[in-house]
Amino acid sequence: xxxxQLTSKYLARAPALSIPIPAESAPSxxxxxxxxxxxxxxxEFPLQKLSIVSGEIPASLKGSLYRNGPGRVERxxxxxxxxxxxxxxxxxxxxxxxxxxxxxxxxQSEMYxxxxxxxxxxxxxxxxxxxxxxxxxxxxxxxxxxGNTSVQVLPDKLLALYEGGLPYSLDPENLKTHGMDxxxxxxxxxxxxxxxxxxxxxxxxxxxxxxKGPKFELCAYKFSKEGKLIKRNNxxxxxxxxxxxxxxxxxxxxxxxxxxxxxxxxxxxGFGTLKDCVKAAPELGTEVYVFDRADMSLVKNFTMDPFxxxxxxxxxxxxxxxxxxxxxxxxxxxEFHDWASSLHHFDQPTPExxxxxxxxxxxxxxxxxxxxxxxxxxxxxxxPCVADAxxxxxxxxxTFTTGGSQNIxxxxxxxxxxARYDQKxxxxxLFEHGKDKYCSEPALASSKExxxxxxxxxxxxxxxxxxxxxxxxxxRNFEDEPICKLALPEVVPLGFHGKWQAK
Numbered sequence: 001x002x003x004x005q006l007t008s009k010y011l012a013r014a015p016a017l018s019i020p021i022p023a024e025s026a027p028s029x030x031x032x033x034x035x036x037x038x039x040x041x042x043x044e045f046p047l048q049k050l051s052i053v054s055g056e057i058p059a060s061l062k063g064s065l066y067r068n069g070p071g072r073v074e075r076x077x078x079x080x081x082x083x084x085x086x087x088x089x090x091x092x093x094x095x096x097x098x099x100x101x102x103x104x105x106x107x108q109s110e111m112y113x114x115x116x117x118x119x120x121x122x123x124x125x126x127x128x129x130x131x132x133x134x135x136x137x138x139x140x141x142x143x144x145x146x147g148n149t150s151v152q153v154l155p156d157k158l159l160a161l162y163e164g165g166l167p168y169s170l171d172p173e174n175l176k177t178h179g180m181d182x183x184x185x186x187x188x189x190x191x192x193x194x195x196x197x198x199x200x201x202x203x204x205x206x207x208x209x210x211x212k213g214p215k216f217e218l219c220a221y222k223f224s225k226e227g228k229l230i231k232r233n234n235x236x237x238x239x240x241x242x243x244x245x246x247x248x249x250x251x252x253x254x255x256x257x258x259x260x261x262x263x264x265x266x267x268x269x270g271f272g273t274l275k276d277c278v279k280a281a282p283e284l285g286t287e288v289y290v291f292d293r294a295d296m297s298l299v300k301n302f303t304m305d306p307f308x309x310x311x312x313x314x315x316x317x318x319x320x321x322x323x324x325x326x327x328x329x330x331x332x333x334x335e336f337h338d339w340a341s342s343l344h345h346f347d348q349p350t351p352e353x354x355x356x357x358x359x360x361x362x363x364x365x366x367x368x369x370x371x372x373x374x375x376x377x378x379x380x381x382x383x384p385c386v387a388d389a390x391x392x393x394x395x396x397x398x399t400f401t402t403g404g405s406q407n408i409x410x411x412x413x414x415x416x417x418x419a420r421y422d423q424k425x426x427x428x429x430l431f432e433h434g435k436d437k438y439c440s441e442p443a444l445a446s447s448k449e450x451x452x453x454x455x456x457x458x459x460x461x462x463x464x465x466x467x468x469x470x471x472x473x474x475x476r477n478f479e480d481e482p483i484c485k486l487a488l489p490e491v492v493p494l495g496f497h498g499k500w501q502a503k
Contacts, residue, residue, distance in 0.1 A: 069495010
């Protein structure tokens, strides 16, 4: 596939700005940015009808949009040391009869309630230590599961997902937290990742997790749309922070990237953090685990050239049996974590956002060999998605967040616009949200007649007005203004992942 060369309009870069600008370098002032949503804890709101700012809600929209992410990164004057450690909060928007109702609620875990009552953070996170005196710490510090990364909809509940532990079960209508949920098959010290993949034909769900203990294991799961286990397989694995997976035709693919955890003892004893233990390890290469989706057996395990990615777009099996996988390539693991650790510390210089690109690879499974890899778009990209009907199959459109010519602050260059890449024509469409407006990961409500088109949702934060809206686009007119804008009652911070669930 030939890489698309973009014009300089899309590649513009500006000098780094800060929020606020340090006093020693400029007068104190706030630069409009989505980071403002992290300056104070987000406010919950009960289920209520949304008012229309412009346009109208399509009558055909019937279902619910859910979005998950850190709702607060500060408590009692203490700021978490990593964005990933923020308290999880979920936005739910329900559509029917041309109307929309929404609610936004924090995940009420037992640890969250304990910290709320204490008015301070207590438990350790990925980049944070336990906030208790040394003599009161347990031998192994307790790690919090904020449930802040993604969601999965089951017939009778909504799961809030976080790859470091078990999911939380919530009421899908009002988002009331029922508690931690092992789904009847997750064992002690196992986890469920935040990136389930659903077969569009059978609706069977494929996911993975890491089992922690003296010997770490990669757990591969296959379960029904009702959440009942069908097959599972545990295989030994080098401990690492594996975030995503991909299904490609007959296979479930999990990759263990070229990073490693070094010297975990200080982090476990409370003298350091897990983030501090993660080091780039290009000499280890990328370990690839290939599971047969029929019986979840491990059919291939091999190592290929090192690279780092958080998100796969999709994949499929080519006619010759080779696998085609699209992903977001991170050009530096350290760069990403430095950014995620400092973007909500407003007394520090603005972090330079990590460099990424939309890329693809082709793999020969039989030989366990990487055949080629290449950037598709020479533009920053994140949060890619495809139509649900095309998961694991050849597809045409990839939608993702990116920067725009109107939003060029250093920490904002990947959330100022949404883009849509056409695999067939190798062309990209771009919609820029406008000056000082920033968007979440897009979610597609597919048309029954044309599964790769339909209505596209983004939660948009207006930094100048300090308000949030839900924008609805018609994908057939991608570069046009949204067909509807809905006002949200409170500011909803840009988070991680979401899901549209049709009725």
